[in-house]
Amino acid sequence: MGAEQLQAVPHLTTALTGPLLEIEERLLERETPIEQWFHERWLATPAPFYASVDLRNAGFKLAPVDTNLFPAGFNNLNPAFHPLCIQALQIAVERLCPKACRILLVPENHSRNTFYWENIGALVELLERAGYQVRVGSLLPEPAGRQSFSLSGGRTISVEPIERTGDTVTVQGYKPCFVLLNNDLSTGAPALLQGIAQPVVPATVMGWWNRLKSNHFTHYRGVAAEFGEFVQIDPWLIDPVFRRCGHIDFQKREGEDCLAENVHTVLEEVRLKYREYGITQEPFVIVKADSGTYGMGIMTVRDANDVRQLNRKQRNKMAVIKEGQTVQQVLVQEGVYTFETLGDAQTVAEPVVYMVDRFVVGGFYRVHTARGADENLNAPGMQFRPLAFADSCSCPDKKRSPDASPNRFYAYGVLGRLAALAAARELHAAMAPNP
Amino acid sequence: MGAEQLQAVPHLTTALTGPLLEIEERLLERETPIEQWFHERWLATPAPFYASVDLRNAGFKLAPVDTNLFPAGFNNLNPAFHPLCIQALQIAVERLCPKACRILLVPENHSRNTFYWENIGALVELLERAGYQVRVGSLLPEPAGRQSFSLSGGRTISVEPIERTGDTVTVQGYKPCFVLLNNDLSTGAPALLQGIAQPVVPATVMGWWNRLKSNHFTHYRGVAAEFGEFVQIDPWLIDPVFRRCGHIDFQKREGEDCLAENVHTVLEEVRLKYREYGITQEPFVIVKADSGTYGMGIMTVRDANDVRQLNRKQRNKMAVIKEGQTVQQVLVQEGVYTFETLGDAQTVAEPVVYMVDRFVVGGFYRVHTARGADENLNAPGMQFRPLAFADSCSCPDKKRSPDASPNRFYAYGVLGRLAALAAARELHAAMAPNP
Numbered sequence: 001m002g003a004e005q006l007q008a009v010p011h012l013t014t015a016l017t018g019p020l021l022e023i024e025e026r027l028l029e030r031e032t033p034i035e036q037w038f039h040e041r042w043l044a045t046p047a048p049f050y051a052s053v054d055l056r057n058a059g060f061k062l063a064p065v066d067t068n069l070f071p072a073g074f075n076n077l078n079p080a081f082h083p084l085c086i087q088a089l090q091i092a093v094e095r096l097c098p099k100a101c102r103i104l105l106v107p108e109n110h111s112r113n114t115f116y117w118e119n120i121g122a123l124v125e126l127l128e129r130a131g132y133q134v135r136v137g138s139l140l141p142e143p144a145g146r147q148s149f150s151l152s153g154g155r156t157i158s159v160e161p162i163e164r165t166g167d168t169v170t171v172q173g174y175k176p177c178f179v180l181l182n183n184d185l186s187t188g189a190p191a192l193l194q195g196i197a198q199p200v201v202p203a204t205v206m207g208w209w210n211r212l213k214s215n216h217f218t219h220y221r222g223v224a225a226e227f228g229e230f231v232q233i234d235p236w237l238i239d240p241v242f243r244r245c246g247h248i249d250f251q252k253r254e255g256e257d258c259l260a261e262n263v264h265t266v267l268e269e270v271r272l273k274y275r276e277y278g279i280t281q282e283p284f285v286i287v288k289a290d291s292g293t294y295g296m297g298i299m300t301v302r303d304a305n306d307v308r309q310l311n312r313k314q315r316n317k318m319a320v321i322k323e324g325q326t327v328q329q330v331l332v333q334e335g336v337y338t339f340e341t342l343g344d345a346q347t348v349a350e351p352v353v354y355m356v357d358r359f360v361v362g363g364f365y366r367v368h369t370a371r372g373a374d375e376n377l378n379a380p381g382m383q384f385r386p387l388a389f390a391d392s393c394s395c396p397d398k399k400r401s402p403d404a405s406p407n408r409f410y411a412y413g414v415l416g417r418l419a420a421l422a423a424a425r426e427l428h429a430a431m432a433p434n435p
Numbered sequence: 436m437g438a439e440q441l442q443a444v445p446h447l448t449t450a451l452t453g454p455l456l457e458i459e460e461r462l463l464e465r466e467t468p469i470e471q472w473f474h475e476r477w478l479a480t481p482a483p484f485y486a487s488v489d490l491r492n493a494g495f496k497l498a499p500v501d502t503n504l505f506p507a508g509f510n511n512l513n514p515a516f517h518p519l520c521i522q523a524l525q526i527a528v529e530r531l532c533p534k535a536c537r538i539l540l541v542p543e544n545h546s547r548n549t550f551y552w553e554n555i556g557a558l559v560e561l562l563e564r565a566g567y568q569v570r571v572g573s574l575l576p577e578p579a580g581r582q583s584f585s586l587s588g589g590r591t592i593s594v595e596p597i598e599r600t601g602d603t604v605t606v607q608g609y610k611p612c613f614v615l616l617n618n619d620l621s622t623g624a625p626a627l628l629q630g631i632a633q634p635v636v637p638a639t640v641m642g643w644w645n646r647l648k649s650n651h652f653t654h655y656r657g658v659a660a661e662f663g664e665f666v667q668i669d670p671w672l673i674d675p676v677f678r679r680c681g682h683i684d685f686q687k688r689e690g691e692d693c694l695a696e697n698v699h700t701v702l703e704e705v706r707l708k709y710r711e712y713g714i715t716q717e718p719f720v721i722v723k724a725d726s727g728t729y730g731m732g733i734m735t736v737r738d739a740n741d742v743r744q745l746n747r748k749q750r751n752k753m754a755v756i757k758e759g760q761t762v763q764q765v766l767v768q769e770g771v772y773t774f775e776t777l778g779d780a781q782t783v784a785e786p787v788v789y790m791v792d793r794f795v796v797g798g799f800y801r802v803h804t805a806r807g808a809d810e811n812l813n814a815p816g817m818q819f820r821p822l823a824f825a826d827s828c829s830c831p832d833k834k835r836s837p838d839a840s841p842n843r844f845y846a847y848g849v850l851g852r853l854a855a856l857a858a859a860r861e862l863h864a865a866m867a868p869n870p
Contacts, residue, residue, distance in 0.1 A: 035566020036535045039525075043533055083519050083827035087794050090474075091526060098478055100471045129829060131470025154834070359522050392518035394564060399589070 023062055023238065024402035024411045026231045031396060031410070037230055038358065038417055045424040047358040049092050049180065049201045053419040054366075055351045055412055056336035060279055062411060063240045063336050064419035065286070067216055069202045070184040072108075074126065075118035077354060077362035078388035082126065088356035089130040095357075096199055097177040102133045104169065104176035104198075107159065108183050109140055117149040120182065121157050137162040137171045139183065139190045167197040184208045186292065186325055205430045206423075208291045213331045214244035219429070220422035227418055238415060240334040241269045244290060248330050250319040256308050259287065262332040264304035270334050284335035284374050291329070292321040300335060300374055335374055340365075353393065353416030360393040360413040458497055458673065459837035459846045461666045466831060466845070472665055473793065473852055480859040482793040484527050484615070484636045488854040489801075490786045490847055491675075491771035495714055497846060498675045498771050499854035500721070502651055504637045505619040507543075509561065510553040512789060512797035513823035517561065523791035524565040530792075531634055532612040537568045539604065539611035539633075542594065543618050544575055552584040555617065556592050572597040572606045574618065574625045602632040619643045621727065621760055640865045641858075643726045648766045649679035654864070655857035662853055673850060675769040676704045679725060683765050685754040691743050694722065697767040699739035705769050716772060719809050725764035727756040735770060735809055770809055775800075788828065788851030795828040795848040 027034060052071035053064045077085065093101055105127070107120050120136060127134045136159045138145035145161030160171040168175065169192065178199040185207025193200050205211075221239060228235035243262035248255035263285050270283035282302060289297035297318050301307055310318070319327055340349045349365040365387040390405065393413025397406045462469060487506035488499045512520065528536055540562070542555050555571060562569045571594045573580035580596030595606040603610065604627065613634040620642025628635050640646075656674055663670030678697035683690035698720050705718035717737060724732035732753050736742055745753070754762055775784045784800040800822040825840065828848025832841045 032563045032566055032568065035564070039529070039536075039566055040534060079830070080515060081518070083516070083829045084522060086829050087519060087522055094474070099475060101474075128467045129470070131467055131474050133467065394518045394521050395514070 021402050023233055024407055026233055027411050027414055028396055028398055028402060028407060030231055031398075034231070034414060037227070038421075041421055042358045042424075045421070045428045046095070047355070047420055048206075048423050048427065049357065051355045051416075051420045051423055052363075053353045053355070053416040055353060055415055056338050057340045057351065057408075058337040059339040060277060061237050061336055062415055063238050064220065064415055065240060065333065065336060066213070067220075067419045067423050068184075069206050069211075069423055070182050071354060072116055072119040072182065073352065073364070073386070074122040074354070075115065076364040076386035076388060077122075078364075078390070081362040081389075081392060082129070084359070084392065085126050085354075085356060085361040086130045088359040088361050089126055089132075091359070092357035093127075093130065093132060096201065100131075101177045102174065103127055103135075104137045104162070104171065104174075104179045105134055106137055106139060106162070106179060106181050106183050109138065109144075114149075117157055118151055120149075121151040121153070121155055123182065124157065125155075133174075135160065135171050135174050135176070137169070137176075137179075139192055162192055164192055164196070167195060169193065169196055169198060181207075185210075186321075203427060203431060206427055210291075210430075211426075212244075212290045212329065213288070213333075214242065214290050214329070216422055216426050217242050217331070217333070219425045220419060223418050223422045223425070236273055238418065240336055241266050241273075242331055242333040245330045245332065248328055250310070250315040250327060253315070259307045259330065259332070260304045263287070263301055263307055266332050266334055267302075267304065281337060286333045286335045287318070288331050288333065289318075289321050289327040289329070290331045292325065292327070297321040297327045297330075302374075337374055349387070351389075351412050353412050355416055355420050358417070358420075360416055363389045363393065363409075363412060363416070365389075456837050458668055459842055461668055462846050462849055463831055463833055463837055463842060465666055466833075469666070469849060472662070473856075476856055477793045477859075480856070480863045481530070482790065482855055483641075483858050483862065484792065486790045486851075486855045486858055487798075488788045488790070488851040490788060490850055491773050492775045492786065492843075493772040494774040495712060496672050496771055497850055498673050499655065499850055500675060500768065500771060501648070502655075502854045502858050503619075504641050504646075504858055505617050506789060507551055507554040507617065508787065508799070508821070509557040509789070510550065511799040511821035511823060512557075513799075513825070516797040516824075516827060517564070519794070519827065520561050520789075520791060520796040521565045523794040523796050524561055524567075526794070527792035528562075528565065528567060531636065535566075536612045537609065538562055538570075539572045539597070539606065539609075539614045540569055541572055541574060541597070541614055541616050541618050541628075544573070549584075552592055553586055555584075556586040556588070556590055558617065559592065560590075568609075570595065570606050570609050570611070572604070572611075572614075574627055597627055599627055599631070602630060604628065604631055604633060616642075620645075621756075638862060638866060641862055643760075645726075645865075646861075647679075647725045647764065648723070648768075649677065649725050649764070651857055651861050652677050652766070652768070654860045655854060658853050658857045658860070671708050673853070675771055676701050676708075677766055677768040680765045680767065683763055685745070685750040685762060688750070694742045694765065694767065695739045698722065698736050698742055701767050701769055702737075702739065719770035721768045721770045722753070723766050723768065724753075724756050724762040725766045727760065727762070732756040732762045732765075772809055784822070786824075786847050788847050790851055790855050793852070793855075795851055798824045798828065798844075798847060798851070800824075 048069055050071055052068045052073060054066040056063060056065050108116060124134045136157055138159045138161050142161050147159045149157045162169050162171055176198060178201060180201055185204060186209060188209040189204040189207060193204060224235040224239035243266055245255055245258045245262055266285050267283050274283055284300055284302045287299050287301055299318060321327055338348045338350050349367045351363055351365055353363040354361050367387055389409055391409045393409045395406055396410035397404060483504055485506055487503045487508060489501040491498055491500050559569045571592055573594045573596050577596050582594045584592045586592060597604050597606055611633060613636060615636055620639060621644060623644040624639040624642060628639060659670040659674035678701055680690055680693045680697055701720050702718050709718055719735055719737045722734050722736055734753060756762055773783045773785050784802045786798055786800055788798040789796050802822050824844055826844045828844045830841055831845035832839060
């Protein structure tokens with residue numbers, strides 16, 4: 001699982017100013033009640049099978065900026081936390097299938113990214129350790145659906161085309177108890193899986209063909225307000241301001257006014273908050289495709305007028321995302337600075353928290369030298385260095401300062417779970433019968 | 436929690452001969468099916484809330500010799516595995532109390548042992564981390580029931596006398612959702628807890644006033660046979676031979692014949708097995724009180740005649756165990772050599788595996804320099820050095836040799852769980868209505 005290539009974070013320096021220390025202090029003070037708060041919420045809406053959450057730590061603010069329900073990157077977790085992951089997978093699988101269980105893992109369709117297949121290898125190994133049989137099945141028919149990948153640890157991953165008979169899917173006679181998606185379904189809910197008797201997790205409605213980031217962050221806003229009240233902090237400190245533009249065509253230059261207006265509104269709102277907290281940085285926004293992932297269709301904007309002056313290259317870059325999907329809706333999200341730096345302060349780092357069921361099972365930093373504190377670190381072809389979290393996210397140390405690493409990781413784990421809770425509510429709403 | 440005092444095991448050398456390598460190889464080969472096997476068994480009989488299992492590793496044989504359902508020693512676990520422990524506690528508590536939960540932890544009555552209170556402190560901290568309120572309540576009335584202990588980490592543990600009103604117990608108005616026993620009830624089921632509406636875990640019938648080691652090992656024999664068949668090994672390799680003497684009075688020298696006979700039978704049975712496997716060591720047996728703990732009332736015997744020639748001091752030592760209880764029944768158990776040594780080969784080590792619910796959450800070695808490979812290492816006043824397991828028990832590494840440390844820990848985790856499964860069946864039988 002590439003354990004030997006991983007390096008645990010030795011030391012991260014964060015330009016901590018008042019508010020974040022305050023957030024961390026509040027979380028530390030209320031550790032037991034916070035865990036209790038989560039227990040109650042998971043009872044009302046069960047946690048997603050798995051999730052990863054990108055956080056941004058601005059020193060004065062700590063917030064999720066993206067929640068992935070088909071997380072890749074399991075190969076980047078600290079092997080020291082694999083036992084935690086295995087245990088959590090047992091809980092997650094048991095809910096679907098209490099007895100001996102066969103799993104069909106469905107990866108991305110066209111990925112040739114070595115790291116992605118290392119992720120699939122890591123997931124397979126973790127699921128096997130947890131006591132489950134696993135086969136990897138492709139949504140693509142022969143011959144594209146049959147592939148094999150050699151992994152760094154010497155293991156080979158074989159992908160076989162999924163076959164369907166009536167309401168049952170199989171691969172070569174192997175009949176899974178459930179289908180585990182690690183494919184974000186950017187192009188649509190696959191017909192192959194529609195109406196099958198076996199459970200599909202996460203539900204196909206959570207694929208990017210249907211899911212909207214703006215919807216997720218609407219749910220998150222509710223979660224942040226609820227949690228903010230509970231721990232007595234301003235929800236803004238953990239929640240990025242956002243607006244949504246519903247009809248955009250970057251190539252035809254349609255919807256520019258809506259975009260410029262929303263950028264302006266978000267910048268103004270953030271400016272007011274910065275003033276309130278005495279933050280002297282310049283506000284910025286991130287404009288990104290409302291559905292989609294892989295850091296495609298994304299840009300940093302500092303002035304509303306900038307979005308009216310995009311050149312052809314910039315417009316093309318925004319217009320199309322993964323698997324050739326056209327961007328029609330965008331999210332205008334408050335940019336959260338990454339003030340977490342590694343070593344020379346030129347190297348910015350962005351934490352990603354991993355969850356299985358309701359448990360935080362680890363995380364890593366995306367570390368990038370060539371990017372600024374106001375840029376997105378998840379970009380196509382981006383050569384980030386993953387630095388596994390050195391500590392777990394469940395053992396804060398009250399005797400140390402609020403920004404000591406176990407305490408910071410605890411805060412990350414809380415924020416990651418808040419975003420997962422928003423995703424749980426998002427799923428719950430998506431599955432509710434229409435009124 | 437004394438993290439800084441713990442030292443992870445650097446290297447243990449074991450005189451491995453054929454059979455154990457074979458056991459470990461079989462376990463490694465079948466990792467996923469073994470986990471599946473456990474999943475199915477835990478469905479039939481839920482795991483105990485928590486347990487610790489003393490193992491003996493003879494190189495040619497690896498077997499549990501004692502299963503404690505009121506485990507102390509949580510302070511000896513590797514802090515690196517606390518997250519695992521916290522997660523498992525959430526699962527264990529959730530089964531009893533799915534919502535916010537208040538716990539009443541009931542410790543031993545008369546312990547002044549600092550290590551014991553460090554254990555209670557560690558348990559309280561882990562439960563709080565898991566999101567539960569915890570108070571420590573004594574079965575003793577005022578003034579003995581009110582005590583406070585300062586722990587090494589600066590924390591103070593306050594013990595308060597339990598009060599009962601009708602079918603409810605409280606401490607100072609704090610009404611727990613359930614009572615968690617860390618008191619092995621050597622002297623009887625406490626009237627204070629009898630018939631209360633709040634669940635008591637483990638059930639009071641599992642206290643040493645009622646529990647018999649011979650009954651546990653009868654259940655274990657069944658488990659070992661079942662598992663032996665499943666992984667295709669001789670169950671003897673994981674199961675110590677035993678007999679039981681039902682009416683003993685060491686002081687009156689009653690029951691000596693029964694004891695001598697059983698010692699003879701066990702020694703003969705073991706001799707045959709040693710011959711079968713070409714083991715040249717001299718067989719020995721451990722005679723111990725059939726109910727009881729703390730390593731009291733225990734002796735090593737190499738010849739059946741020895742038990743007829745006990746001097747007064749030896750007889751006194753065997754006659755009385757914890758809290759002045761008289762020994763009336765004994766277990767005659769095959770002695771399993773401890774060939775696991777640390778460094779200079781003069782230092783013998785005995786692994787102890789800790790479980791919470793169905794999960795292995797860590798363990799440590801009892802390490803003792805002054806004891807032989809054929810002696811019990813859990814003796815009163817014994818100054819063992821706890822050496823926390825360096826690796827988890829859930830991540831064997833098939834690329835390494837079967838006796839590499841992650842693989843050995845995996846084997847320990849499997850054996851620990853087999854003993855916990857026997858305890859689960861023991862509880863199930865104890866709770867079944869009489870025919």
